[in-house]
Amino acid sequence: MPGRIILLRHGQTYSNISRFLDTRPPGAELTERGRDQATDVGRELAQLVGEREVEFKCSVALRAQQTAMLAARAFEQERGMPEFSQRVDVITGVHEIFAGDWEMDGSEDAHRSHMVAMRGWCDGEPDAGMEGGETLDDVLARYQPVLEGIAEQLADDHDVILVSHGAAIRVMTKHATGVDADFAYTGYLPNCRFMVMEPRGKNFGQWTLTRWADTEL
DSSP states (O other), rough: OOOOOEEEEEOOBHHHHHHHOOTTTTOOBBHHHHHHHHHHHHHHHHHHHTTTTEEEESSSSHHHHHHHHHHHHHHHHHOOOOOTOSSEOOOOOOOOOOOOGGGOSSSHHHHHHHHHHHHHHHTTTTTSSSSHHHHEEEEEEHHHHHHHHHHOOTTTTTTEEEEEEEHHHHHHHHHHTTTTHHHHHHOOOTTOEEEEEEEEEEOOOOOOEEETTEOOO
16 A cells, blocks of 8 residues: 555644634643543554554644654554654644734634635635735745655655644645645644545645545545
8 A cells, every 4th residue: 555644633722722823833732632632543543554654743833742642652552562662753844834913813803814814825826824924835835845755755554644733734735635725725624633645656736635634535
């Protein structure tokens, strides 16, 4: 089976509960529910990948690191592996899309600005972004090379689980696979749900999407 990149959204945070646009690392930590979500998805991923070789990676944000560590420990237990045998690598370039002037704002205006920006990101508008925040070009410039580097190292029966962030995952999955923009825009990614992509040796933009959140494709 081809190697896969699994983009996993972090667990619930205290900023999620308050609906704050928390995009600048280190960011908020996981709630108790978020910790449970991370543990549960670790077991789920162990079942998904079976005996395939797996690497765990995560963004620099606190919530991503906590999710990755908890998921990796649960993954080990589910597969009967020694504790701490599944390494987690923290990598740069895969953090959330910066909300700019709306950072840590939970107002309706902030969320409206985010929705408008998301529409532009999904439609491929290079300059789309929130006021004072990152544009699509900014995000692709830092995130795409990371994914391409992972893809270059993928072998058959080898998966990389990368813990990242909701908006960034949706945008990067859309542009990596060419999935329909309307589907990407409306396809919300809940906490600790994930995308599965198969590069199959093809260029970024031509990868195969096999799962979006809980939808098998």
